Amino acid sequence: MNATTMPIPAAPPGLPGAAGLGAAVLRWLCDPRPVAAPAELDSAALGAALQAAIDAKLVCLLADHLLHNRADADLSRAMCSVLGQIVRANALHNRLHYGEAVRIVEVLARRDVPVAVLNGLAYTNLYPPGRLRQFTDIDLLVGAADLDTALDVLAELGFTDQGRGAHTRRRATGDALTPTVSVDITTSLGHTADPAGVRAALARTETSDGPDAGEQLPVLARADALWHTLARLAARSRWSGLADAARLALADPALSREVGAEVPELVRAGWAVLHTHLPDLIPGPPVAGDGPGRGEPAR
Template sequence: MNAPAMPSSPTAPPELPGAAGPGAAVLRWLCDPCPATAPAELDRAGLGPVLQAAIDAKLVCLLAHRLLGGPADAGLSRPMRSVLGQFVRANALHNRLHRGEAVRIVRVLASRGVSVAVLNGLAYDTALYLPGGLRQFTDIDLLVDAADRDAALNVLAELGFTQPGRGAHTRRRTTGDALTPTVSIDITTGLGHTADPADVRAALARTKAEGDGGVALPVLARADALAHALARLAARPRWSGLADAARLALAAPGSSREAVAAVSEPLHAGWAVLHSHLPDLVPGPPPATGGRLAREEVAR
């Protein structure tokens, strides 16, 4: 995976899909980890468009959680409460199955001496969101050193992942589960902000073990995860990416306005997207210098 090419001169941050459409204010509210009062768009008469927007943005479980856990719940019909609860429960089961598959794969890779990190949705599921299946994702993203990619694909084959997926290094297997009939694994050797093998190896060496119920998985250190999320947000603006970056910005070292001034253009552009939609959460980015994220900040 190559680092996304970004313009060298300042431009307006790329827009998120549907950012001016029905439900946009609610989507911003869902992405904000420190939300204020629920937006007026949550008026019951407008819940249909809001639900549609949340489903399209893969934020419907976050919406269900906030509606069912807040004062707005009093205005929900019993069937609506039931449907929203089903969204969250089904996604919790989906995520649990994927976590089990990831643990199985990571253990075998570790036994073969292959360093690996879990990226994106599954990595953020319990680290950045409340328990219960609030982070939605479709596959398991695994980062390995480029020299270990073939070994990782061989391990997947041994574990039954023989069906080709959407990408050249994606493998799937059937599960026999009615809710999640297939599990897809995507092997990558690059991060959103860098494809340099030395940088990837360094990020793999900094991984942290995070888990749910005592089952730990290797995930990127917070600053590495923030850099990856910001670059992905700049390259492909998505609401779920905005929600991830917002939570990482609060949890990761090196997320201050001064630190952003020293990072590369893709990270600076991602911060601009984050600020443009959640200006009360993070300050605006200063002019980019084109440098790299400081090693001492990443290692801290």
């Protein structure tokens, strides 16, 4: 539905744990700027902060912030060791998933199947140093006409166990840290399920460098990724989604201009969530114009 015929939606209800120390810590972690930690975050409060970060899948960001951005933090040697282990374990987890994604994408390319990596794995470069973004699986976007081919490729590569969804496949890795890898195939984006819009987004993909030299993956163009992330944030408000949206918006100031008629309703709703929780960070809604979701590739 064209956004010109619909009112601008109100912001959805707040994110889980939207008050108290936990929320203050999560806002601190989501903000990509070097800002001061909450004043009340001391050793006695670390338990509550850790619980909030674990629930929000931001524990690696918390570990890195405490290790490198809190000179006043009274951390024991054992605590520093555990935090360092968390960050290193996540780096290994991400590297394994990146390698698996490269393997899958290479085979799909040989079958002439356009594909883009979505969500967590696609956003790790936004979380330096050490790719601190946590995620659980590999999300891949393909066109609806290529879904069966993509599932066949996964089967050929050993992904034979069905996961949580009809188009999720898993395989055992033999790795003690990450015993299984799951791949979720989708044919829609957060802001559009229109096949033409999905094809256009696949035609605009960019490449993202991996943790190892020479490894690259196709990811959504920055504007497409922002719209997708904002729509997902509107549909399900999560702190990790808030962090993704903030980093995508700040990475390109041109994405933060005056809203136009072509911005889908869910994108505007997601922007409202983002601005509600980080009001001093994001100046305005995303640019419209000839952006993603219009059905034609950018020229």
